[in-house]
Amino acid sequence: MTSLTASERDAGRNLQGNGNAGDVWADRIFRGATLVAGLTVLAVLALIAYSTTKEAWPAFHHAGLSFVTSSRWDPAHNKFGALAFVYGTLVTSLIAIVIAVPVSVGIALFTTEVASPRLRRPIVYVIDLLAAIPSVVYGLWGVFVFAAWAQPKYQTVAGWVKHIPVLNTIFGGSATGRSFMTAGIILSFMVTPIITALTRETFATVAQDDKNAAIAMGATRWEMIRVTVLPRVRGGMVAAVMLGLGRAMGETIAVALVIGSSHQITTHLFSSGDSMAAVIANEFGEAQGDHRAALIGLGVLLFVITILVNMAARLVLRMTSRDNMGSRA
Amino acid sequence: MTATMTPPNAPTPAEPPEWMLRRSVSAGRRVRNGLATMWMLLSVLAAMVPLVFVFGYVVQKGAHVISRAWFTKDLPIVDQFPGGGMKAAIIGTLVITLWATLMAVPLGVGAAIYLNEYGRHGRLARIIRFMADVMTGVPSIVMGLFVFAIFTLKYGLIGFGGSLALGALMLPIVIRSSEEMLRLVPDDLRHASDALGARRWHTVLRVILPAALPGIVSGSMLAVARAAGETAPLLFTIGAARNTNTNVFRGPNTALPLQIFNNATRPFDAAIARAWGSALTLVVIVFVFTVIARIVSARFSVRR
Numbered sequence: 001m002t003s004l005t006a007s008e009r010d011a012g013r014n015l016q017g018n019g020n021a022g023d024v025w026a027d028r029i030f031r032g033a034t035l036v037a038g039l040t041v042l043a044v045l046a047l048i049a050y051s052t053t054k055e056a057w058p059a060f061h062h063a064g065l066s067f068v069t070s071s072r073w074d075p076a077h078n079k080f081g082a083l084a085f086v087y088g089t090l091v092t093s094l095i096a097i098v099i100a101v102p103v104s105v106g107i108a109l110f111t112t113e114v115a116s117p118r119l120r121r122p123i124v125y126v127i128d129l130l131a132a133i134p135s136v137v138y139g140l141w142g143v144f145v146f147a148a149w150a151q152p153k154y155q156t157v158a159g160w161v162k163h164i165p166v167l168n169t170i171f172g173g174s175a176t177g178r179s180f181m182t183a184g185i186i187l188s189f190m191v192t193p194i195i196t197a198l199t200r201e202t203f204a205t206v207a208q209d210d211k212n213a214a215i216a217m218g219a220t221r222w223e224m225i226r227v228t229v230l231p232r233v234r235g236g237m238v239a240a241v242m243l244g245l246g247r248a249m250g251e252t253i254a255v256a257l258v259i260g261s262s263h264q265i266t267t268h269l270f271s272s273g274d275s276m277a278a279v280i281a282n283e284f285g286e287a288q289g290d291h292r293a294a295l296i297g298l299g300v301l302l303f304v305i306t307i308l309v310n311m312a313a314r315l316v317l318r319m320t321s322r323d324n325m326g327s328r329a
Numbered sequence: 330m331t332a333t334m335t336p337p338n339a340p341t342p343a344e345p346p347e348w349m350l351r352r353s354v355s356a357g358r359r360v361r362n363g364l365a366t367m368w369m370l371l372s373v374l375a376a377m378v379p380l381v382f383v384f385g386y387v388v389q390k391g392a393h394v395i396s397r398a399w400f401t402k403d404l405p406i407v408d409q410f411p412g413g414g415m416k417a418a419i420i421g422t423l424v425i426t427l428w429a430t431l432m433a434v435p436l437g438v439g440a441a442i443y444l445n446e447y448g449r450h451g452r453l454a455r456i457i458r459f460m461a462d463v464m465t466g467v468p469s470i471v472m473g474l475f476v477f478a479i480f481t482l483k484y485g486l487i488g489f490g491g492s493l494a495l496g497a498l499m500l501p502i503v504i505r506s507s508e509e510m511l512r513l514v515p516d517d518l519r520h521a522s523d524a525l526g527a528r529r530w531h532t533v534l535r536v537i538l539p540a541a542l543p544g545i546v547s548g549s550m551l552a553v554a555r556a557a558g559e560t561a562p563l564l565f566t567i568g569a570a571r572n573t574n575t576n577v578f579r580g581p582n583t584a585l586p587l588q589i590f591n592n593a594t595r596p597f598d599a600a601i602a603r604a605w606g607s608a609l610t611l612v613v614i615v616f617v618f619t620v621i622a623r624i625v626s627a628r629f630s631v632r633r
Contacts, residue, residue, distance in 0.1 A: 023528050024528075026528065026530055027528045027529050027530050029530075030529070030530035030533070031447055031529070033439060034439045034440065034442045034443035034446070034447060035443050035447070035448075037435075037436045037437070037438075037439030037440040037442075037443060038439070038440040038443040038444060038448065038454070038504075039457070040436055040440065040500070041440065041457055041460050041461050041464055041500065041501065041504065042456070042457065042460055044464070045460055045463075045464055047475070048467065048471065048472075051475060051478040051479045052471070052474050052475055055474075055477075055478045102368075102372070103372045103376060104372070105372075106369045106371065106372025106373070107369070107373050107376055110369035110370065110373050113369075114366065114369055114370075123373060125623070126376070128619075129380060129616075129619075130376060130379070130380050132554060132555075132558075132616065132619045133380075133383055133558075133612065134557075134558025134559070134586060134611055134612070134615060135558065135559070135560065135561075136558070136560040136608075136611075137589065137611065137612060138383065139589075139590070140387075140589055140593050140605070140608050141382070141383045141386055141387065141608075143593060144593070144601070145382070145386050189379045218354075220354060220358050220359070220361070221362055221366070222361055222364075222365035222366070223358070223361075223362070225365070243466065246466045247466070250467070250468025250469070250470065250471070251468070252468065252469065252470040252560070252561040253560040253561055253586070253590055257593060277468060277470045277561070280470055280474070281470060281561060281564055281590075284564065284565050285564070285565070296474050296477075296478065299470065299474040302468055302470070302471060303468070303471045306466050306468055306471075307463060307467070309466070310463045310465075310466035311459075311463055313466075314459060
């Protein structure tokens, strides 16, 4: 970071007077080309927003606010209310987060505080493999293996809670293998590596001196983690959870295969439902006209939500890493 | 299993912390520490369970579908027929991903060079860096819709549409990993090259890029692995071919992830078997890329 700025270095070179005009131009062209490459990111993002909104416009125009406030999705009658899908996206992502966060934090703590360096590497590799399995493979396994295995378990649980208030509104009702719960569980496998990697990164920023101090005061390992690590990483963990949430909300194919595709809003997690991304995947093939526009509209909605979640997460991450640097200086 | 049970004299990899040896640590504190350790250990095991089961089933159910014909024959005329092969989808996946790579890697490395060698902490560079981070979070299905809107409506269902969508997914990953690698190149190299009177572009191409190359290659391969497994961006961009098509600019194409998705939703045994076979093939392809990336980065990286 102590290096000279680009313009200072260029100034030095120009004073040397040994560069011919062609060289100067080559440098400018090269810089310009890399700048254009960098600008494609901004161009693509802008183009995504513009082109999808343009294609979705007829649906937005036609449905107005009812696009997000109505749950009546009836392509045959040109009614497009996406509320049920928004609900499904939120519910499945929340289930995924609720399952994945404790597991991810546990893994991150194990690799940073407990495992020996020799054990650490293989664990990190294996967790990364979890992220390498394609979404559609999780979906295939989820629908043919997991959903079939889970259905009787769901039914047993639904039987247990039948007469318990509150619990029976969540776990009661008719239980099926292709459901919000199955989708959430499959999603939790997919977001665990992301949340683990990010929390591990923030855990690693905690100063060893602080940990040593806690141990020297007679703390057990857990007490050391509680007083030195956890308070320091709250921001990083919030960001990690948000990025995991963003990923879960955008996940398409696995959810499309296991969620059961029924347009309903229900508190019963063992019932089938649908999510924004899954509906696009399942219906786009046959869609024409306004129906297609409405599906692209769902994509616009998904894009806006995930972009906002990601921006917020990155800002939190940036702020907390700056704080940590400040405290260490 | 838990660390608290380790007797003080046992040979442990790290020396046991002092508190473990003391009698004065109360039972409650020991129990809480043990429970916390148990939680961490169980978390690691819990993450292994899906991995083992997904792998196990993919190999078990996919292996017996795969034969010589799997790699040499195209798809049967209808999904319920047994027989035929997956050549069309294997080739499709490879050429579509190849074209995506040809677009995303040069652009991504170029952008990374701008960010690390020219823009650095400037306002524009910070915005691009931030937006590249944000772009990694754009759902893959949105990329598919985007390409459908700007490309497919005009040029029809061809392999190149899928390449565009996958390339857009890869771009931010390549940018961020390449920039990370360029940042690891010590400034001494830049100064040395400057001192010899080299122009900046010369320095970048002859000194900095070669030094960062292994890291860039490995990061790009991870992006390729991620893209090769994507289904959603291909759903409405490449069509549904049954025969091998190596030309991404003409005619519909197909790919392994699409074959898994389509066959999994058909109620025929032959189709479902084909889905498992495709899943095994895809997982092997993705893992080969991932492992090569790891080897490249482990073998050639000096500074890590």
